[in-house]
Amino acid sequence: MDYRDDRVKQAEDVVQSFINISRTITKLTQQNAASLGLTLAQMGILNTISSFPGITLKEITARLCLSKSTVSVSIDDLVNKGLIERTTSEEDRREINLKVTSSGKELSRKSCDNAISYKAMVSVLEKIPQTDIQFLLGIHKQILTHLDTFC
Template identity: 40%
Template sequence: MADPAQTIEVYHSLLAVARQLRKLAHQSAVELGLTVHQIGILNSLLKHPGQSQKEVTERLVFAKSRVSLHIDALVEKGLVTRTPSEVDRRETKLDLTSAGEVLCEQYNEHAYTYKMLGAALDHFSGEEVQSLIRMHTELLAELAQHQDMNPPLTRQDDCP
């Protein structure tokens, strides 16, 4: 088992990195008049066109009500379209408009978040970056596996 002090240090380090990336992502999204969640939805639809709202919600792990509000805003901005499913009329398929594709690709090419992360990663060798990616992938897989095996914490046990 890992040293408890190291475990705590890694935990706080990962939270700090995630927090900083979230701030940078927010800044990049705001420059385009969007939220980070809206950018996430656009990217999801770029990679997987024709998803239902339920699929977007599951893929991005957002609250269902929030996804609905974000999609409404994206439709109003002319970035996403809704089309009734040919298979199930109760379901609506979502697709990017050409303006949505352009904005999404613009964000992905010029996002301050990616530029800053890229600049930070320049301090490491390609081998070190690949090792970091591999470790994060393995760590996520382990955490997901253990999440299913452990009951949720009670309120009094809840910490961080």
């Protein structure tokens, strides 16, 4: 194997590592959403609206990197469950603003309190020295900075 083959193998290993961690975190987050009777997309949308009252469908789509149809269907479901409300924007009557209901606020709070992925990560990080965690975060930042040049 030459240097180039070694780098390709490293790249494969790093990408696979990120994928595996992402899958596991997604699985834990889906469990949290399911325990609240929501899909992962619905929970993300509910928490986003809770954090940004009055946000529009277009802004949610951009913020969560979800398709317009996924967001639209999820919002319909959340409205039907009584968790969010639609209101017409006073500035632009064509735009719909979204806000959570009191039931939605309570469920959003529960989703944060029950965040299995964060609890699991805290437990894992307690087993790793702080210097290693800071090093890892620095490496992640460098990787992201360099990957952004390809976007």
